[in-house]
Amino acid sequence: MSSIKIECVMGEKLRIGESPLWEEKEGTLLFVDITGQKVYRWNPASNNLQTVSVEAPVGSVALRNSGSYVVALGNKFGILKWEDQSVTTIAHVDEDKPNNRFNDGKVDPGGRFFAGTMAQELQPAVVERNQGSLFVLLADHSVITHFDKVDISNGMDWSLDHKTFFYIDSLSYSVDAFDYDVTTANISNRRCLYRLGKEECLPDGMCIDIEGKLWIACYNGGRVIRIDPETGKNIQTVKLPVDKVTSCCFGGKDYSEMYVTSASDGMDDQWAARQPQSGCIFKVS
């Protein structure tokens, strides 16, 4: 990425765009609008945009081998069948915390679905603290709880050798690393890899690139940053024309493009007028 091009490619204004994911087989980008309670499938080549409305805030979506999707919806894991727009619940979490909802999630290198929860926000980034947990959905639909006392469970990914799990609890302003055992999904030895600076603001979604470097979406920081997990240093900053940058993933031909989601919830009229593309999806190439 020596000379960088940033384009707004999907102009529908989402409330909280999140969980972008490239579906290679279809050549489509999947993503959710959390508070808009929708899952989207968008084909950049044809610009065809499909939507499924769901009955609760949807934090994340992931692919299944069978062609359907798994969603982290409200306080449930569900299977989404696109053809009949149906969601079937397969597991519940946080049943003692009716104000909680799922947030970001991702499939690990062993095919398990990791997703975390948080208390519903009173306004963006304002939550009752310590209410969330990080969960793992296994193939047999049983659920493991990795840890609790999370403020806003957010971005995650795994190192290319599968030995490290990277995780963000947004209000800690930190990107953390754990040792990872891909045979058992065990995590251990939590440490801070990178602490966000003032201008970077809140860490939100993240993804890893083919060189093993991490890309972090900076909510209210208007940028994505590239972190070297070996040195814990910021090695690149890419600014976007909106402040509420929420998540990122690689996709497109040979995964050579980065798609970045954004949000529009929580902006007053003046702020929204200054950044009319808030809530859109950007392509960085």
Ligand SMILES: O=C(O)[C@H](O)[C@@H](O)[C@H](O)[C@H](O)CO
């Ligand atoms: O998208 C998410 O992860 C949360 O649901 C959002 O509400 C914000 O990003 C959060 O407030 C900032 O961390």
Ligand SMILES: [Zn+2]
């Ligand atoms: Zn997020």
